Amino acid sequence: MRRRTRHPKERRINRRFIPNLVTVLNMFWGFVAIGLMIHERYVAAGWLILLAGFMDAIDGKLARLIGIPSKFGTEFDSLADTVSFCLAPSILVYKLYVTGLPPLAALVISFIPLMMGTIRLAKFNLIETPQPYYVGLTTPMNALLLFGFMMFNMRTLGTPGDPRLALVLVLVLGFLMNSPVRFAKLPLLSFHQGRQNTRRLIFFASLLIFLAVGQSLVIFPLLFIYTTWSILDWLLHPNRLDELMDVPTFHREEP
DSSP states (O other): OOOOOOOHHHHHHHHTHHHHHHHHHHHHHHHHHHHHHHTTOHHHHHHHHHHHHHHHHHHHHHHHHTTOOOHHHHHHHHHHHIIIIIIHHHHHHHHHTOTTSOHHHHHHHHHHHHHHHHHHHHHHTTOOSOOSEEESOOHHHHHHHHHHHHHHHHHHTSSSOOHHHHHHHHHHHHHHHTSSOEEEOOOOSOSSSOHHHHHHHHHHHHHHHHHHHHGGGTHHHHHHHHHHHHHHHHHHOTTGGGGGGGOTTOOOOOO
C-alpha cells in the first residue's frame, strides 16, 4: 500500500504551533507565579518569572528559525506578556511594598507596572517598520528588575528590601517603559548573522553562565548595569544603534 505523502503546507501548519506553545508556557509560568505570590512564596514566583522571560526571549526567534513568524504570534505574545510581566509585578508591588500607604495611593502605585507595561505593549504593536533596538524598556526587563530587586534583598538581608527604594524603582521603570531611550536587542540565535551578532551572542551566553553560578545574587545587579549602561549610551550616542538598520538579517523582535 502506498503511503500518503504529506503536503508541505500540512507540515507548515503543524510546525506553526511550536512557537505559540512556548508563548503559552510564558503565560502559564506567569499565572503560576501570581498564585505563588498569593500564598506569599515570592522567591519561587521570581524564579518562574525568570523562566517566563526565557520563554518570551525564544518564542519569536524560534518562529523565525523554523520560518513561520506571524502577526498572530506577535499579538499573542503581547497578551502573554501582560500576564507575566505587567500583572505579576503589579501584584508583587501591592503585596510587599505599599503597606502603610493610604489605600488609594497603594493601589495607584501598584497599578503602575500593569498600566505602563500595557501601554508599552500596545504602542509596540503599532510599529510597522522593524527596528534594530527597543524604544523604551521592555516589559520582561521591567518585571525581572522588580523581582530581581526582591530576590537580591531576600538573599542578602532576608527581607524584600526597603519599600522606599522599591517604590522609586517602580516609578523610574514605569517611565522608562514608555521613554525614548533605546535598548539593544538580544542577539539572533545564529553564528551566521555577522560579527556583531556573534559577539553579542557569546556575551549573552557568558551572562547565562554567570547567572547559573550566582543565581539570585546577580540577576538584579546584571540587569541594573544593562539598564544604566543603555541609558548612558543613548544619552551620549543617541543614534549609534541606527547603524544596525543596514544589517540584512534584521528581523522584527517580540515585545
